[in-house]
Amino acid sequence: MSHTKLLGPVARFGSRYGKGIKENLVEIEKKYRNKKLKCPFCNNISVKRLSYGIWYCTHCGKKFTGKAYSIQ
Incomplete structure (x- = not known):
């Protein structure tokens, strides 16, 4: 390989x-x-990473901060 x-x-x-x-x-x-992650605001599996530490929920439209590679 x-x-x-x-x-x-x-x-x-x-x-x-x-x-x-x-x-x-x-x-x-x-x-x-x-994979998409679970939104802490609306509890839908629709969160994507925009950039380093910035996350966006495609369902409720909220943009929030978290860790670099995970929401928690």
Whole structure:
């Protein structure tokens, strides 16, 4: 299996930063990129990440802050 298939989108960093750090980043990106999270205001599963620490609910339209990679 090629290096790109193992690391997926983190392969964009090439040979920089080391394998361990890139593997941790793969796990983090899987959590927030591919699924929507539960909104703390309307309790619908419709929250997406806009940028670093900024989250947006597509159902109720609220924009709020949270952690960088999770709402909590």
